[in-house]
Amino acid sequence: MGKVTGFKxxxxxxxxxxxxxxxxxxxxxxxxxxxxxxxxxxxARCMNCGIPFCHSGCPLGNVIPEFNDAVYDGKxxxxxxxxxxxxxxxxxxxxxxxxxxxxACVLGINRSPVAIEEIEKHIAExxxxxxxxxxxxxxVKTGKTVAVIGSGPAGLAAAAQLSxxxxxxxxxxxxxxxxxxxxxxIPDFKLEKWVIDRRVDIMKQEGVVxxxxxxxxxxxxxxxxxxxxxxxxxxxxxxxxxxxIPGRELKGVHFAMEFLKQQNKRVGESDFQxxxxxxxxxxxxxxxxxxTGSDCVGTSNRHGATTITQFELMPQPPASRSAAMPWPxxxxxxxxxxxxxxxCQRFWSINTKSFxxxxxxxxxGALVVDLAWExxxxxxxxxxxxxxxxxxxxxxxxxxxxxGFLHPQHEGLLKQLGVGLDxxxxxxxxxxxxQTSVNNVFVAGDMRRGQSLVVWxxxxxxxxxxxxxxxxxxxxVLESKDAIAEYA
Numbered sequence: 010m011g012k013v014t015g016f017k018x019x020x021x022x023x024x025x026x027x028x029x030x031x032x033x034x035x036x037x038x039x040x041x042x043x044x045x046x047x048x049x050x051x052x053a054r055c056m057n058c059g060i061p062f063c064h065s066g067c068p069l070g071n072v073i074p075e076f077n078d079a080v081y082d083g084k085x086x087x088x089x090x091x092x093x094x095x096x097x098x099x100x101x102x103x104x105x106x107x108x109x110x111x112x113a114c115v116l117g118i119n120r121s122p123v124a125i126e127e128i129e130k131h132i133a134e135x136x137x138x139x140x141x142x143x144x145x146x147x148x149v150k151t152g153k154t155v156a157v158i159g160s161g162p163a164g165l166a167a168a169a170q171l172s173x174x175x176x177x178x179x180x181x182x183x184x185x186x187x188x189x190x191x192x193x194x195i196p197d198f199k200l201e202k203w204v205i206d207r208r209v210d211i212m213k214q215e216g217v218v219x220x221x222x223x224x225x226x227x228x229x230x231x232x233x234x235x236x237x238x239x240x241x242x243x244x245x246x247x248x249x250x251x252x253x254i255p256g257r258e259l260k261g262v263h264f265a266m267e268f269l270k271q272q273n274k275r276v277g278e279s280d281f282q283x284x285x286x287x288x289x290x291x292x293x294x295x296x297x298x299x300x301t302g303s304d305c306v307g308t309s310n311r312h313g314a315t316t317i318t319q320f321e322l323m324p325q326p327p328a329s330r331s332a333a334m335p336w337p338x339x340x341x342x343x344x345x346x347x348x349x350x351x352x353c354q355r356f357w358s359i360n361t362k363s364f365x366x367x368x369x370x371x372x373x374g375a376l377v378v379d380l381a382w383e384x385x386x387x388x389x390x391x392x393x394x395x396x397x398x399x400x401x402x403x404x405x406x407x408x409x410x411x412x413g414f415l416h417p418q419h420e421g422l423l424k425q426l427g428v429g430l431d432x433x434x435x436x437x438x439x440x441x442x443x444q445t446s447v448n449n450v451f452v453a454g455d456m457r458r459g460q461s462l463v464v465w466x467x468x469x470x471x472x473x474x475x476x477x478x479x480x481x482x483x484x485x486v487l488e489s490k491d492a493i494a495e496y497a
Contacts, residue, residue: 011081015053021121022051029351033311036197036276038104039347048131051124052080058115062337063125066113068468069095069102070490073110073125080128089136092129095490097169098208098467100137101162101191103130104200106464107300113337137207144214151175153481156237158225158422161189162463163454164243165208166470167477168217171241174478174486178217179237183224185279189245191463192277193270196304198311202277226421234426239449239477242436243470244422246414246455252296256364261372265301265411272308288312292404294375295319295353296361297411300346305409307348317353318403324382324390325357333387358382360395364408374402414460426450435459443473444480451477 012018024047026032027039043051055077063073072091079088092099106126114122136142153176157168160182168178186192188205213219223229234240249264256262263286274281288309295305298321309317326343334340349355358380365374379399382390416434417423423430429437429446436452438444443451453473454466468490478485 011055011057011078012053015050015081016056016116016120016123019050019054021054021124022047023124023127026347029347032198032347033351036272036311038198038201042134043127043131048128049081049083052077052128054116054123055081056116056123060115062113062115063110063123066337066339067095067110068462068465069471070468071095071110071129073123076132077123077125077128080132085132085135085139086141088132089141092132094488096129096467097166097471098162099129099133100204100208101200102464102467103127103133104204105195107339107462109339109462109464112339115337118336142211144211145173146215147173147175149175150177151482153177153238154179154236155239155241155477155481156181156225156234157241157243159189159243159245159454159456160187160219161243161245161454162191162466163245163456163470163473164189164241165212166467167241167243167453167474168470169212169215170471170474170487171477172212172215172217174474174482176238176478176481180217180219181223181225181229182219182221183227185221186277187219187221193273194266194301194304195273196269196308197273197276198307199304202273224421226423226425231422231425237449239451239481240426241470241473241477242422242426242428242445242450242452242456243454243466243473244417244456245466246416246435246460247418248415248434249410250412250415252361252410252412254361254363256366256372258370259364259366259372260370261406262364262408263410265295265297265305265409268409269301269304269308272312288314288317288407290315291406292316293318294361294403294405294408295411296408297321297413298323298355298357299411299413301413302409302411303346303348305411306353307346307351309407309409310348310351310353314407318405319349319353319355320359320361320377321355321357322360322380323357324380331388333389358393360393362400365402372406372408374404375408376400376402414455416459417456428452433459440472443469443476449480451480 024041032039057074076088076091108126111122157164157180172178289312293309293314295302330340363376379396380393382393431437438452453469475485475487
């Protein structure tokens with residue numbers, strides 16, 4: 010390992026950021042880079058544990074102590090090779106992953122965990138600077154063809170792995186550019202889109218073909234897929250959870266993704282047909298306390314909203330782990346994002362009962378009520394009741410529904426293929442096979458497991474690709490994450 014006593018000597022540090030008043034002026038990323046000395050110090054904090062729980066905390070099974078050690082020694086190519094053995098896109102996860110690996114870090118039992126996510130991002134960026142991140146086309150092709158439907162993180166990971174195995178891969182994307190959620194769901198101030206373009210260019214050089222503005226089951230006939238030896242469904246969970254209360258039809262009530270996607274298209278200078286959806290000069294209400302809601306807050310701040318209020322139905326999480334979330338599980342603790350730092354009023358245990366409109370059908374307010382939660386013996390909320398006398402109206406001209414997603418779109422491709430669905434409306438396939446009820450059709454990511462993290466989508470894409478390779482060739486040249494972890 011690097012420095013045996015590093016975890017005792019150094020404290021966790023994160024890179025500096027632009028001040029909120031400065032970063033609100035644009036949609037650029039605002040997190041700075043570590044100096045070489047700072048990066049070396051943070052890598053030195055890794056304990057090189059006898060049992061590195063960070064491996065199991067990471068859905069990809071990243072071999073974290075080994076790449077930390079390489080960073081400490083300045084062996085950048087080794088660090089990148091170790092990281093790339095399990096993660097196709099560390100430049101994505103290093104920016105937007107909630108880092109479950111850090112929650113499982115052994116050092117985090119009684120101190121701040123290692124800054125794994127930032128180290129990962131730096132490995133990737135240094136690899137690009139030094140020319141280690143480059144196309145590596147395979148010399149031997151299998152002659153097999155695979156169609157990947159969807160170019161989000163699961164689809165990109167599946168395509169990259171299947172291309173690596175020697176198959177001819179074509180990715181179908183219904184939007185105008187590849188990236189899926191990465192491009193049109195995550196704001197540029199968290200992930201600038203040149204980061205995606207840079208990686209897609211490498212994949213194209215490796216032979217992956219991208220067909221954009223191509224919705225299979227829509228403007229592209231599903232019958233076109235019959236020419237492929239295998240099909241991977243990676244279209245994501247795209248049907249949002251609605252809030253069916255009086256006034257939902259008012260002008261000014263929108264799903265969060267309508268708002269975020271349009272702004273990303275505006276920044277990327279892509280065309281969109283809808284009328285401008287802006288928070289400028291409005292009282293904005295964001296309903297939903299997760300990352301999507303936070304992204305709406307940051308975007309509304311950059312639009313110049315008059316006020317921004319964020320509601321969460323659940324009670325306020327604790328500031329630190331409770332008995333119900335022991336180490337090394339991922340803790341559901343209070344999270345204050347950079348968007349919240351930029352300005353937002355946050356409220357928990359509130360239910361929205363109705364939206365209120367004016368004579369022209371425009372949203373002008375919301376009727377809300379406070380909730381009192383009952384908890385179980387572990388302190389977990391189990392049921393709620395309205396607090397008498399707490400009902401009140403708050404002003405808002407824009408309400409954004411950020412309450413998550415239910416399942417993938419059924420109309421079109423899924424119905425035409427005839428794949429089976431599970432009880433939640435996701436495409437039915439086991440984690441052991443990723444194979445649907447249609448023999449040569451496989452599924453990965455949110456379309457299979459439901460709404461989840463980008464890092465889980467990448468993991469699903471990789472594992473699904475291995476099963477497709479086995480289906481096509483009888484055995485796979487692609488290693489599973491369990492095999493890599495065992496080797497490490």
